[in-house]
Amino acid sequence: xxxxxxxxxxxxxxxxxxxxxxxxxxxxxxxxxxxxxxxxxxxxxxxxxxxxxxxxxxxxxxxxxxxxxxxxxxxxxxxxxxxxxxxxxxxxxxxxxxxxxxxxxxxxxxxxxxxxxxxxxxxxxxxxxxxxxxxxxxxxxxxxxxxxxxxxxxxxxxxxxxxxxxxxxxxxxxxxxxxxxxxxxxxxxxxxxxxxxxxxxxxxxxxxxxxxxxxxxxxxxxxxxxxxxxxxxxxxxxxxxxxxxxxxxxxxxxxxxxxxxxxxxxxxxxxxxxxxxxxxxxxxxxxxxxxxxxxxxxxxxxxxxxxxxxxxxxxxxxxxxxxxxxxxxxxxxxxxxxx
Amino acid sequence: xxxxxxxxxxxxxxxxxxxxxxxxxxxxxxxxxxxxxxxxxxxxxxxxxxxxxxxxxxxxxxxxxxxxxxxxxxxxxxxxxxxxxxxxxxxxxxxxxxxxxxxxxxxxxxxxxxxxxxxxxxxxxxxxxxxxxxxxxxxxxxxxxxxxxxxxxxxxxxxxxxxxxxxxxxxxxxxxxxxxxxxxxxxxxxxxxxxxxxxxxxxxxxxxxxxxxxxxxxxxxxxxxxxxxxxxxxxxxxxxxxxxxxxxxxxxxxxxxxxxxxxxxxxxxxxxxxxxxxxxxxxxxxxxxxxx
Numbered sequence: 001x002x003x004x005x006x007x008x009x010x011x012x013x014x015x016x017x018x019x020x021x022x023x024x025x026x027x028x029x030x031x032x033x034x035x036x037x038x039x040x041x042x043x044x045x046x047x048x049x050x051x052x053x054x055x056x057x058x059x060x061x062x063x064x065x066x067x068x069x070x071x072x073x074x075x076x077x078x079x080x081x082x083x084x085x086x087x088x089x090x091x092x093x094x095x096x097x098x099x100x101x102x103x104x105x106x107x108x109x110x111x112x113x114x115x116x117x118x119x120x121x122x123x124x125x126x127x128x129x130x131x132x133x134x135x136x137x138x139x140x141x142x143x144x145x146x147x148x149x150x151x152x153x154x155x156x157x158x159x160x161x162x163x164x165x166x167x168x169x170x171x172x173x174x175x176x177x178x179x180x181x182x183x184x185x186x187x188x189x190x191x192x193x194x195x196x197x198x199x200x201x202x203x204x205x206x207x208x209x210x211x212x213x214x215x216x217x218x219x220x221x222x223x224x225x226x227x228x229x230x231x232x233x234x235x236x237x238x239x240x241x242x243x244x245x246x247x248x249x250x251x252x253x254x255x256x257x258x259x260x261x262x263x264x265x266x267x268x269x270x271x272x273x274x275x276x277x278x279x280x281x282x283x284x285x286x287x288x289x290x291x292x293x294x295x296x297x298x299x300x301x302x303x304x305x306x307x308x309x310x311x312x313x314x315x316x317x318x319x320x321x322x323x324x325x326x327x328x329x330x331x332x333x334x335x336x337x338x339x
Numbered sequence: 340x341x342x343x344x345x346x347x348x349x350x351x352x353x354x355x356x357x358x359x360x361x362x363x364x365x366x367x368x369x370x371x372x373x374x375x376x377x378x379x380x381x382x383x384x385x386x387x388x389x390x391x392x393x394x395x396x397x398x399x400x401x402x403x404x405x406x407x408x409x410x411x412x413x414x415x416x417x418x419x420x421x422x423x424x425x426x427x428x429x430x431x432x433x434x435x436x437x438x439x440x441x442x443x444x445x446x447x448x449x450x451x452x453x454x455x456x457x458x459x460x461x462x463x464x465x466x467x468x469x470x471x472x473x474x475x476x477x478x479x480x481x482x483x484x485x486x487x488x489x490x491x492x493x494x495x496x497x498x499x500x501x502x503x504x505x506x507x508x509x510x511x512x513x514x515x516x517x518x519x520x521x522x523x524x525x526x527x528x529x530x531x532x533x534x535x536x537x538x539x540x541x542x543x544x545x546x547x548x549x550x551x552x553x554x555x556x557x558x559x560x561x562x563x564x565x566x567x568x569x570x571x572x573x574x575x576x577x578x579x580x581x582x583x584x585x586x587x588x589x590x591x592x593x594x595x596x597x598x599x600x601x602x603x604x605x606x607x608x609x610x611x612x613x614x615x616x617x618x619x620x621x622x623x624x625x626x627x628x629x630x631x
Contacts (some may be wrong), residue, residue, distance in 0.1 A: 069431070075431075122612070122616050125615075125616050125619050126612075126615055126616070126619060129368075129374050129567065129571065130567060130615055130619060132374070133563060133564065133567050133608070133611070133612070133615075134612045134615070136560075136608075137605065137608030137609065137611070137612060140560070140604055140605060140608065141602075141604075141605030141608070141609075144602055144604075144605055145605075264438060267431075267434070267435075267438075268435055268438060270431070271431050271432055271434070271435040272435075275429065275431055301446075301449070301450045302446050302447065302450055303446065304442040304443065304445055304446025304449075305442065305443045305446040305447050305450075306446075307439075307442050307446075308438075308439040308440065308441070308442035308443035308446070309439070309443060311435060311436075311438070311439035311442070312421070312436065312439045312443075315425065315428065315432050315435055315436055315439070316424060316425075319425065319427075319428035319429065319432045320428075320429065320432075321432075
């Protein structure tokens with residue numbers, strides 16, 4: 001683990017430092033993964049395609065959290081709130097204003113960016129557990145706010161809204177599920193590439209400087225307040241896109257789908273995938289989608305306990321998440337090459 | 340005016356619960372620098388143990404003492420077995436560990452004792468306190484126990500060798516090790532004490548919220564909020580924070596139109612965040628000076 005040494009900053013927001021090269025997969029591996037993602041849906045059933053779509057969507061949401069925590073060192077338990085705002089933005093625009101589903105996505109990204117940016121402003125003064133509590137408050141408040149009476153005309157109150165699933169455009173011979181999968185894949189790819197470049201850019205380096213040592217960063221001339229709120233905004237914007245896609249895929253939005261449990265799942269996804277390692281977001285998403293189902297099939301009554309034990313196993317064996325496995329794999333490959 | 344005093348007193352009574360929980364949260368935060376998300380579930384499990392003992396015919400106070408001892412040992416065991424190996428892991432990995440522990444305890448309690456709501460006895464009785472209609476003797480008892488607990492902890496940390504050693508281990512572990520303090524066991528001891536305090540909170544709350552595996556969910560959130568409001572480095576602050584949160588929650592529910600029961604929690608949390616924005620270390624917390 002020499003490449004991923006840990007930086008224990010002041011306070012409690014100790015996040016591992018991410019060396020630039022270890023942030024993504026190599027070109028070869030990336031292309032291989034992309035090819036698998038492109039080809040597999042042709043051969044599997046609609047239900048599996050749906051699950052793969054959800055995997056990409058949750059992966060995006062975990063990626064967003066990863067930019068915030070792994071990138072700028074801020075911790076959030078409130079991602080479910082941004083996810084909900086994104087989902088509702090899309091649902092309301094599609095059902096009340098008849099706007100095309102594809103157009104609602106940039107709109108909800110913008111709305112969520114603004115929302116996250118505004119939330120990041122007062123949160124500037126908080127860090128560590130205090131920030132965790134503030135974001136947690138946001139997550140617990142969101143379902144209640146969505147149920148408020150005067151919004152009911154738009155949000156459908158407790159009942160929620162039903163969203164129509166889009167057909168494939170241009171008369172493409174595809175099922176709705178498959179089209180939605182490829183649509184999600186395109187959006188995910190675009191955002192993934194954007195995120196990688198963002199973290200490698202000047203702004204990304206500013207994020208990481210703040211994560212590693214806020215005071216040192218500010219004395220180097222980094223505008224700490226600006227970049228911290230910006231990180232919140234970008235993270236919220238991406239989470240909002242995930243929320244929009246989620247609403248279209250599930251065809252339904254309701255306040256109780258976006259509780260604190262969702263925020264906790266996303267957090268677990270980030271830890272399992274490896275904090276700060278972007279491809280890990282999708283491994284983490286697979287964990288939070290499939291492991292609860294697996295636990296349920298092992299024991300119905302004890303599914304929570306089985307899930308907990310599995311989670312413990314993962315963090316014992318690989319405390320740095322899937323990224324640790326990737327690094328070990330890389331080292332192994334290097335050794336084989338040398339011999 | 341009568342409504343106002345009523346609500347304030349009721350708030351103080353529920354505040355005592357939050358104060359107790361906050362005290363447990365601060366205890367463990369002092370020892371390990373983490374918020375233990377499974378604290379509420381641990382308290383719930385202890386409360387179930389005491390209930391089971393009483394079902395088997397053990398008297399209330401005997402069950403109380405046995406449960407305290409059990410919780411203390413269980414807390415130490417959890418630290419030794421589950422969290423000691425994670426001591427060097429990243430902070431967020433530890434948080435994931437707490438969430439895993441939460442899931443395990445919640446699910447096992449549900450399997451052992453199922454999810455039906457159970458009555459839990461009170462040692463103080465539920466008649467009105469001193470003839471007033473405002474609070475019951477149980478609520479008065481809760482306030483009394485919390486205050487006693489706080490005093491006990493104060494004396495323990497201020498005037499005993501082991502209390503001093505624990506404080507030293509928490510504030511400067513390296514130097515504490517140099518003067519011969521076994522810091523690793525001090526952390527375990529912190530876990531044991533926090534678990535025991537949590538079990539007291541659980542046993543005091545159970546007559547009010549009834550006993551079931553999810554009983555601590557809301558209470559723990561308020562406990563966190565109270566601890567953060569009062570300052571995570573101050574047990575005294577945690578208790579004051581608990582009472583403040585209790586009172587404010589009740590007043591907001593009564594006087595702010597449209598709040599009612601549903602929005603009580605978000606409003607209470609919003610207040611706390613506003614306080615934190617002004618005083619980031621909490622009301623009684625120490626401001627830590629940072630060095631580059």
